[in-house]
Amino acid sequence: DGGITQSPKYLFRKEGQNVTLSCEQNLNHDAMYWYRQDPGQGLRLIYYSQIVNDFQKGDIAEGYSVSREKKESFPLTVTSAQKNPTAFYLCASSADGYYGYTFGSGTRLTVV
């Protein structure tokens, strides 16, 4: 799947529930990113990590949390504090900001 795998493809969350989106890459990329995509909003950066055990907030980090315990993995948790989580979530990785991203196939999260 292009070297970066997101799961699940579809996810349903109940009110007040935390959910975790998985992102795994086998490209040996140092940097990984999480974006949220809403219709007409483009790509908005949630969190990014450029090295294991380190990550930084993006533009819309409130209500989300991440971890980077392994180079290959960068899971995103959508917490109950995120009041409007319904969106398409994209994970990406890159060798360096100077090169293009490889994106995962995305997870569509819906609140039920």
Next chain:
Amino acid sequence: GENVEQHPSTLSVQEGDSAVIKCTYSDSASNYFPWYKQELGKRPQLIIDIRSNVGEKKDQRIAVTLNKTAKHFSLHITETQPEDSAVYFCAASKEGGSYIPTFGRGTSLIVHP
């Protein structure tokens, strides 16, 4: 920080026509400009990129031009086909792992058969 403006937000063309999408950026230090294509419900994929040491790059029916002085770059698609219908995103970045690319808001291209 960097700011990337992308126009138009929607572009509708007839099959066989050309399509042009334009982006402007604000940070003169940016030196890498990729373009991504996202088909409906799928992930964005890198289709072409250009670095600041060249003014134009072509790959079959697509080309990208860069004007560093004016700080704008454009995607050109010739002989459009229905399968070109997608959302296209531009981005601006610069060398160095600490710099996060800034994306444009996207252009929805519709090619009518």
